[in-house]
Amino acid sequence: MAKRVMDRRAADNKYxxxxxxxxxxxxxxxxxxxxxxxxxxxxxxxxxxxYYSPLIADIKERGLAALKEHIESIYEIEEASEVLKTTIKDxxxxxxxxxxxxxxxxxxxxxxxxxxxxxxTRTVNETIADNADLGFELIHxxxxxxxxxxxxxxxxx
Amino acid sequence: MLSCTEFIPLYSExxxxxxxxxxHAAVVRYWQHISKEYVEPxxxxxxxxxxxxxxxxxxxKALNEEAADFTITYDEEEQEFEIIMHYCPSKGLLNQLTHMxxxxxxxxxxxxxxxxxxKEYGLESEEDYSETDKAKCKIxxxxxxx
Numbered sequence: 516m517a518k519r520v521m522d523r524r525a526a527d528n529k530y531x532x533x534x535x536x537x538x539x540x541x542x543x544x545x546x547x548x549x550x551x552x553x554x555x556x557x558x559x560x561x562x563x564x565x566y567y568s569p570l571i572a573d574i575k576e577r578g579l580a581a582l583k584e585h586i587e588s589i590y591e592i593e594e595a596s597e598v599l600k601t602t603i604k605d606x607x608x609x610x611x612x613x614x615x616x617x618x619x620x621x622x623x624x625x626x627x628x629x630x631x632x633x634x635x636t637r638t639v640n641e642t643i644a645d646n647a648d649l650g651f652e653l654i655h656x657x658x659x660x661x662x663x664x665x666x667x668x669x670x671x672x
Numbered sequence: 673m674l675s676c677t678e679f680i681p682l683y684s685e686x687x688x689x690x691x692x693x694x695x696h697a698a699v700v701r702y703w704q705h706i707s708k709e710y711v712e713p714x715x716x717x718x719x720x721x722x723x724x725x726x727x728x729x730x731x732x733k734a735l736n737e738e739a740a741d742f743t744i745t746y747d748e749e750e751q752e753f754e755i756i757m758h759y760c761p762s763k764g765l766l767n768q769l770t771h772m773x774x775x776x777x778x779x780x781x782x783x784x785x786x787x788x789x790x791k792e793y794g795l796e797s798e799e800d801y802s803e804t805d806k807a808k809c810k811i812x813x814x815x816x817x818x
Contacts, residue, residue, distance in 0.1 A: 517748045517749075518745065518746070518747045519744075519745070519746045519748075520743065520744070520745050520746075521732055521742075521743070521744045522742075522743045523736060523740065523743075524741050525739050525740065525741045525761060526739075527736075527739075528736050528739040530677055530737075530738065530739035530761065531676065531737060532734065532737035532738045533676050533737070534676075534734070535676040535677075535679035535680075536676050536679075537710065538679060538683065538706075538710060539674065539676075539679050539683075541706060541710060542682065542683065542686045545686075545702060546686070546689065549693075550693060554693075558685070558686065558689045561688075561689060562681070562685040562686075565681075565685060565771075565772040566681045566685070566769070566772055568771050568772070569771055589673065589674070589675045592675045592676075593673075593675055612673075615673050616673070617673045617674075617676070618673075635674050636673060639674065661673065
């Protein structure tokens with residue numbers, strides 16, 4: 516009778532477990548269903564403020580270039596750089612996404628993203644901007660494909 | 673969009689959020705919810721179809737994609753499946769994120785996601801979570817001998 520053994524070291528594989536997009540969405544949905552829209556925003560604000568504190572410090576030091584590099588790195592990790600266009604002009608970073616690779620993956624395995632999935636873009640970026648003393652505007656977002664445009668800009672009070 | 677590689681800290685913050693809103697029991701209810709909503713349609717269906725061999729199919733895919741440091745053994749004759757996690761990429765990542773505090777019972781989710789579900793499919797388990805602070809654990813599922 517067969518005995519199978521698989522022995523792997525971390526360096527043997529690329530870290531890219533796309534099912535985590537589904538797991539992340541299920542978590543957001545759970546919060547939304549129990550704690551409402553503001554609960555989702557509160558949860559993601561806490562996550563962003565905590566997890567992205569080094570990024571926020573980098574943006575404060577180096578400006579929009581640091582944010583541009585961060586966003587580009589996300590799409591490189593997701594092997595989807597071709598869907599992203601970033602433009603820095605006149606103290607503004609414009610981000611254009613032709614389709615969201617996470618939404619495409621989730622749909623490909625039969626998972627429809629929850630109505631709160633947009634907050635991974637809106638609330639997360641809004642919070643990064645706010646903590647880095649920048650303005651943020653979500654110009655448009657297609658919930659079916661994740662096609663989106665948003666901008667970060669120097670804000671004045 | 674967050675990258676799927678950023679899920680682990682998002683997950684850890686979710687547990688913290690739920691506990692902050694309620695208590696640890698509410699976090700456990702979330703894990704039970706995920707076991708039903710996410711794990712059962714994947715691992716549960718494989719075990720339903722292929723028996724304990726379904727564990728091999730599920731974890732060899734997941735742990736390779738998660739770039740884990742592991743040894744998995746499936747003994748068809750003994751009907752045993754074992755994972756020795758030499759270095760869990762999730763807990764390992766959280767240990768490295770020194771700028772944020774991870775959930776105090778992060779590794780607790782594994783005990784609630786898998787063993788109770790697989791018991792419904794007739795598999796017993798032995799788990800060792802005594803070294804999770806070092807991102808190490810062991811879990812064995814087996815068909816009980818009659």
